[in-house]
Amino acid sequence: MSASAWVAVLLGVLLVGTAIALLDATRRLREARDELERVRDQATSVAVEERPRAVQAAGAAMRTAMETVTRLREQGVRGMLVSSIEDLTAWALEDRTEIVRVADEDGNVTIMFSDIEGSTALNDELGDEVWLKVLQAHDKLLSRCFDQHRGHIVKSAGDGYMVVFSTPQLGIAAALDVQRALERERVPRALRQHPVRVRIGLHTGRAVERDGDWFGRNVAMAARVANTAEGGEVLVSTELAARLKEDVGDDLAWTLQQTEPVTLKGLPGEHTLWQVSA
Structure with a gap:
């Protein structure tokens, strides 16, 4: 396969990955919203020591989703692709053995x-x-x-x-x-x-x-x-x-x-x- 064909395949994979990331961000936002609603509705029945963990989990999901959405908004699809390529390059370098x-x-x-x-x-x-x-x-x-x-x-x-x-x-x-x-x-x-x-x-x-x-x-x-x-x-x-x-x-x-x-x-x-x- 030629170099241009490999680039086309890689870009296709990254586009699919970006779309999946956007869908995942939407799902995480929905789950985070549901989790916060559940914590609020059940605040009186949840044990005191469990409340911080529940709120923390929901907050983490919300932060992850918001970071993905913000990254898409600031960089656009092209920026996401460039970042992904840079991430893949860094990963490839790190994966090489020390020898x-x-x-x-x-x-x-x-x-x-x-x-x-x-x-x-x-x-x-x-x-x-x-x-x-x-x-x-x-x-x-x-x-x-x-x-x-x-x-x-x-x-x-x-x-x-x-x-x-x-x-x-x-x-x-x-x-x-x-x-x-x-x-x-x-x-x-x-x-x-x-x-x-x-x-x-x-x-x-x-x-x-x-x-x-x-x-x-x-x-x-x-x-x-x-x-x-x-x-x-x-x-x-x-x-x-x-x-x-x-x-x-x-x-x-x-x-x-x-x-x-x-x-x-x-x-x-x-x-x-x-x-x-x-």
Whole structure:
């Protein structure tokens, strides 16, 4: 079917929808009027606690009907059609999965995991009240760094974050910004009084999303890379390092230093990781 035919079909559907909306508005007005009459006529017999609910229901029906009629009066049928098309476009965009919005043109995402080194011991040392202030300052600082590099926070638990980026460059830039920000003198008071060291690991590849969470081997890989890092370190996988060199060649803005091969829990074989520094 041609594009013009699809447009004609869509406009026909929207015209029918507008007519239905008008009929529905008329029905709602009639029902609201009947409901208000019933409430007024039976006011003496309805229990006191039920009266507000009955009036509220009737009022809601009346408001919905009046809004539809007002919209038709102000915009006309053409305005209703334009609004409906805009609503459909917004719905279509919202219906796309988060992966489609974040991933690059090949469907890959860069996945970051971070957490505070020795957080359990630090919590025990500081006590819950002080530890909560430290966590709040930590969360605010990291969230700002992620936002500046268009990172999407998938989830956070305690002192840990899972964040995804559209490119390795954005992910590494955010990770290094986090480490620099934690070392500055002008950090939030709670972090200045009780410094923390954050471990960060990144990997790139495809992932699967379900109900707002992300899964798959590449997600597990990123988590294992982060578990291998020490506080203050940014480690990346060989796949991510190769992708960086493919994208920018030798013009890297950072230094990649190869580590000794390591084993990663649940992932067979040995893996070479790369430490990133500015």
